[in-house]
Every structure is written in structure tokens, then in C-alpha cells.
Amino acid sequence: SLTNEPLTIDNVTSLSDAASKMILDQVQRAQTISSRALNPLQKDGILEVVDALQKIASQVSIAAEKSLEMQDFSEISQVVKKAIGEYQKLVKLDPGRGASLVDQKQFEEPFHRLARFMKHQHIFKEIEKQIGKGKELAKEVHDEDLRDRIEATNEEMRALFDPFNQIIQRLVNNPEDKEAQSELKSLLTQAKDVKARREVLKKEYKRVQKDSPSFGGVAGFKSE
Numbered sequence: 315s316l317t318n319e320p321l322t323i324d325n326v327t328s329l330s331d332a333a334s335k336m337i338l339d340q341v342q343r344a345q346t347i348s349s350r351a352l353n354p355l356q357k358d359g360i361l362e363v364v365d366a367l368q369k370i371a372s373q374v375s376i377a378a379e380k381s382l383e384m385q386d387f388s389e390i391s392q393v394v395k396k397a398i399g400e401y402q403k404l405v406k407l408d409p410g411r412g413a414s415l416v417d418q419k420q421f422e423e424p425f426h427r428l429a430r431f432m433k434h435q436h437i438f439k440e441i442e443k444q445i446g447k448g449k450e451l452a453k454e455v456h457d458e459d460l461r462d463r464i465e466a467t468n469e470e471m472r473a474l475f476d477p478f479n480q481i482i483q484r485l486v487n488n489p490e491d492k493e494a495q496s497e498l499k500s501l502l503t504q505a506k507d508v509k510a511r512r513e514v515l516k517k518e519y520k521r522v523q524k525d526s527p528s529f530g531g532v533a534g535f536k537s538e
Contacts, residue, residue, distance in 0.1 A: 323483050326382055329431050330375040333424040337371040337397055340421065343414050344404055351409065359407045366400045378428060382435055390432070394425045427486050434482045437502070441478070444471050444509055451512070455519050464519075467512040474505055 341364050348360040373393050381390040401421050405412035415421070448468040455461040478501055484494040 323479055324427075324431060324486060326378050326428075326431065326435075327375065329424070329428040329486075330378045333394075333397075333428055334371040334374045336416075336421060336424045337367050337374070340401060340404065340415055341367050341371070344408075347408050347410075347414055356407055356409070360404065363400050363404045363407065367397070367404075370397045370400065374428075378432065382432060385436060385439070387429075387432060390428070394429075397425065398422060430486045430489055431482065434478075434485070434498075437478055437482075437505075438475070441471055441474060441505065444505075444512070448512055451516055451519065457519075457522065460515065460519055460522070464512065464515050467508050467515065470508045471505065474501060474508075477501055 344360055344364050344367070348357050348364070351357040351360060370393060374390075374397075377390045377393045381387045398418075398421070401415075401418065405415060405418075408414060445468055448464060448471065452461050452464045452468070455464060478498075481494050481498045481501060484491050485498065488494075
């Protein structure tokens with residue numbers, strides 16, 4: 315059950331920004347480390363990593379948006395891999411062995427949150443697709459009762475957006491939330507049920523259309 319505590323619903327922008335902020339926070343810390351480094355080679359190495367991390371921070375948002383659009387996560391995965399690789403280099407170069415940086419688990423957390431969010435976004439694409447199909451079908455149907463029933467399935471599908479959003483946010487916050495996992499399964503079952511019922515209505519429409527008298531495409535009486 316949802317708590318009374320209102321959930322802050324994240325989106326790809328807020329989560330990408332949090333990941334970029336984590337990178338830039340380490341950049342700031344690294345600049346402090348480099349100003350203290352006595353070994354010139356070490357100093358140069360740290361500044362090289364700083365430069366790489368700054369570039370990566372500017373790529374997170376673009377890669378995430380693109381991956382979401384294409385439903386192909388290879389681009390954002392590459393960016394995350396590079397960020398973690400540069401962070402590990404920084405830890406090795408730091409004379410304090412990373413004592414001035416956040417630990418790796420903490421560094422990776424914003425990226426894991428982004429990944430958990432993106433993993434579930436195909437659900438919304440599918441809902442939108444099903445609503446689109448439902449609208450197209452409703453446009454074709456002239457029988458009022460049948461059209462009303464088709465439109466009702468569309469409304470049911472649309473009503474699932476918000477519950478899905480809430481549950482996915484809970485899983486972004488805590489992937490171990492067993493209750494949210496179970497509620498997600500239940501919502502997916504509901505969505506499949508609505509889709510199946512709409513398919514039945516579509517078959518009914520096709521059957522009615524087949525049984526109705528056709529005017530054989532005579533001009534002005536072309537059957538739709």
C-alpha cells in the first residue's frame with residue numbers, strides 16, 4: 315500500500331542531473347587533491363581525470379534521453395562505465411587512496427537509480443501504444459454501444475499511468491521493496507487484462523462488420 319508520504323516522482327532529467335552532480339562533486343574534490351599533490355606526474359594524472367570526468371558529466375543527460383528514446387541502453391551504459399573507470403583512476407592517484415572522495419558504492423548509486431528508472435520505461439511506451447490502438451479502433455466503429463465499451467478500455471488503460479509511476483518510483487528508491495515488486499506484477503496483469511478485453515471487442519467489431527450488408531463499393535455507399 316502507498317504510504318501517506320507523497321513520493322517525489324523522478325524523471326530522466328532529474329536522475330541524469332543527480333548522476334552528473336555526483337561526477338562534478340568528485341571533480342571539485344579532485345581539484346583540491348591535485349592542488350595538494352607534490353608529485354608533478356600525479357598532479358598531471360589527476361588533472362587528466364578531472365578533464366575526462368567533466369566531459370562525461372556533460373554526456374549523461376544526452377545519452378540517457380537518447381537511450382530512452384531508442385529503448386537501447388548501450389549508449390548510457392558506455393557513459394556510466396567510463397565514469398566509474400575514471401573514478402577508479404582517481405582513487406589510485408589520490409595520495410589518500412580515495413579518502414577525500416565518496417566511496418565507490420555511493421558514487422555509483424545515482425547511476426543505479428537512473429538504470430532502475432530506465433528499465434521500466436517501456437511500460438509507459440506500451441500503454442501509450444495501446445491507447446493509440448484503442449483510439450484508432452473507436453474511430454472506425456459506428457455502433458455506439460461497442461464504441462463506448464472500447465473507449466472505456468482506453469480510460470482504464472490511461473488510469474494505470476499514475477499507479478505505475480508511483481510503484482516504479484518506489485523501486486527506483488529501493489529495488490528490494492517486495493511489496494512494490496508484487497504491486498508492479500499486479501498492475502502488469504491488469505494492463506494485460508485491459509488489452510485482452512479490447513482485443514475481444516475488436517473481434518466483435520470485425521464480426522459485426524463482416525455480417526453487415528455490403529454495398530459492394532458502389533459510389534457513395536462504399537462500406538468502411
